[in-house]
Amino acid sequence: RKEVEQDPGPFNVPEGATVAFNCTYSNSASQSFFWYRQDCRKEPKLLMSVYSSGNEDGRFTAQLNRASQYISLLIRDSKLSDSATYLCVVNPSFSGGYNKLIFGAGTRLAVHP
């Protein structure tokens, strides 16, 4: 089983749609969680951290369910510019206190007019 698993997609949605991505992780002792965004042939960039109580940043909402080892990202009112691959990222507890991030393979989102 992969350490971080995501539905590869692609998710093809019209502008204005709401879309949700899910991710599961295998290490129950994982410490911190993130969503990164990667545009085609570009480097990954941090989209948002994921906190236990859930957190929102504009149109983006991230949630964490530690009991189920499940992370989600909700994008409301999708824009064409949201088209990208969304990477679920986990920092496992055994990393020795530094940011040895484990990346999922990503979920591809394509927003069309």
Added chain:
Amino acid sequence: GAGVSQSPSNKVTEKGKDVELRCDPISGHTALYWYRQRLGQGLEFLIYFQGNSAPDKSGLPSDRFSAERTGESVSTLTIQRTQQEDSAVYLCASSQRTDYNSPLHFGNGTRLTVT
């Protein structure tokens, strides 16, 4: 300010040759990471530097891979006797601190193709 810079951006090499990839992190960033991304796959951790030391080399795939960092700045990743399976994008990232929540800033990567 300047971000993480990697060179070359693209490298095509013949099987069996050695290659050297360079990373210039953001100035003052303590931590430096190398990741590899094969086509259509997620990022694989290769090695982590804290200052000039590499406390975690666990992701290096074989002894053909090595990396060093000098002056708590520039890092080079060297791949000896390249194989076709080494073809990937090699990404360098740096962060200001070494703790869990210090975000990683990635460079644009070096796209390595071994023919």
